[in-house]
Amino acid sequence: MQSQHRSPCPVACTLDVIGDKWTLLVVRDMLLGRTQFKEFSASPEKIATNILTDRLNKLVEHGLAERQSSEEVAGRVIYQLTPKGKSLKPVIRAIANWGLKQIDGTEIRLKSK
Amino acid sequence: MQSQHRSPCPVACTLDVIGDKWTLLVVRDMLLGRTQFKEFSASPEKIATNILTDRLNKLVEHGLAERQSSEEVAGRVIYQLTPKGKSLKPVIRAIANWGLKQIDGTEIRLKSK
């Protein structure tokens, strides 16, 4: 089911999906190869667990991520971006570039696993 | 004065500035050449006037836009993007492209003044 749009504008519609302070940070972590709840939870921005749960569910709802349960280890779940989710990479890159250039004190710390 | 950052990540810091459902829509309108309160207010997304006031003030605070009063016409105010604000164009474009490709029913309506 397609949710109601504020307008046909692609910017407005996209913001309805990723327009908040947390969603893209989770996507960023996924692009860095992180897959587990605790990994997202350990990011320096310290997202609250209830918010993380909410954002993960919404990412899955919107088809940006997939949830997979391990059958080996009980309670072992991983999240991965779908192609649709991965296609946000240029958006993240544009945002990162803007921050690097326009905001003092920002830097990329590459510590992907 | 530099506000407190959640982390040094350029994505997180940028989201602290533009990470909501309204700010980038105002920037979008400004990139389309709109300058007046009523023009932003007339956009199809129907931003509430108190929210619009808030976002315009924050854009000015963050140095993304400038406010200019006309001395000819009383009560005539215009907002314009600064170079820093204009440098968000690649971000908007990336977002627009993603929406056009990934969300059904979106389209660009060019009716700049």
Add this chain to the structure above:
DNA sequence: CTGTATCCAGCCGGATACTG
């Protein structure tokens, strides 16, 4: 480990009315 459940303060934002 991966969440869910609460509590709860504060912010967001729609509607409306009003001011200079």
Add this chain to the structure above:
DNA sequence: CAGTATCCGGCTGGATACAG
């Protein structure tokens, strides 16, 4: 025209505890 003021319901998100 360009806002400000206010009411107010609902969402956001931090802290913490608890469950499968």
